[in-house]
Amino acid sequence: MVTTDEIVAEEKQSSNFDLAFYLEEKKQLVEAALERSLSIGKPEKIYEAMRYSLLAGGKRLRPILCLATCELTGGTTEMAMPTACALEMIHTMSLIHDDLPAMDNDDYRRGKLTNHKVFGEDIAILAGDGLLAYAFEYVAAQTQNVPPQRILDVIARLGRTVGAAGLVGGQVLDLESEGQPDISVDTLTFIHTHKTGALLETSVVSGAILAGASDDEIQRLSKYAQDIGLAFQIVDDILDVTATQEELGKTAGKDLQAQKATYPSLWGLEESRKQAQQLVDAAIAELASYGEEAEPLRAIASYIVTRKH
């Protein structure tokens, strides 16, 4: 298993910023906040199913991006944490539904059996629904010391990100494209900017909204996030071919098996790596007006292409 230290070793050569330490520190804060966010109620089974997937680990990249951007633009961890948790709730519910037999039909996620394998399909669907609804309740009820208009803006943005204009739309096109390995790069990019990119972009932008960043700042951070979002998906496609099940925590080689078009299948591995690196360079260029305080976002962008899981 490749450690986070190894993954960020390359990044450290060009900067003194310790990304491994930063990610670990933020991850611990997020884990503790997620643990507190959802206790067992009645009926116990649904809360257990929701907690099973929400607390199953994962990189916690979306909450960390939200916290990092909020801090970069003048806000605090406290202002962003409820939204950070909600982003992870939404991400987790999308994974639960994505793994269902009616969708990707996967047995493993984050190194554990998938939700429906443990709790059954009916409860897995409801656990996803429960997490989705709770994410919105959580932002509205728990966000403190932030002007109400900013909270409303975040909630509206989350709604758009989840729905047909975002994750749901991307997933529908992905399902329709299955078994058609010759789809165009434009279609593939539409799928991924919606399915994966939209939530990563909202993770960054919501942190900035909560902090009260200017429209200009939000625009540049949006572009940063769009670039890392696409790079993230290109690397995801590469890892599906090159990484093992142990490294991924889920079945490897699924895309090939499902005859899915991927960036490596359209461009080849070398060109895919090159394109991902170019996107990361472009993302980092969007942060040019910031000084050292943007090191977390720069280092996370670099980590996205060097990650091994």
Ligand code: GRG
């Ligand atoms: C949102 C209402 C609603 C329904 C869900 C199933 C679906 C619609 C969308 C699919 C979204 C999906 C599963 C996109 C893939 C995103 C992706 C690249 C996941 C892997 O993210 P990582 O690597 O995983 O950050 P960890 O486990 O580290 O969090």
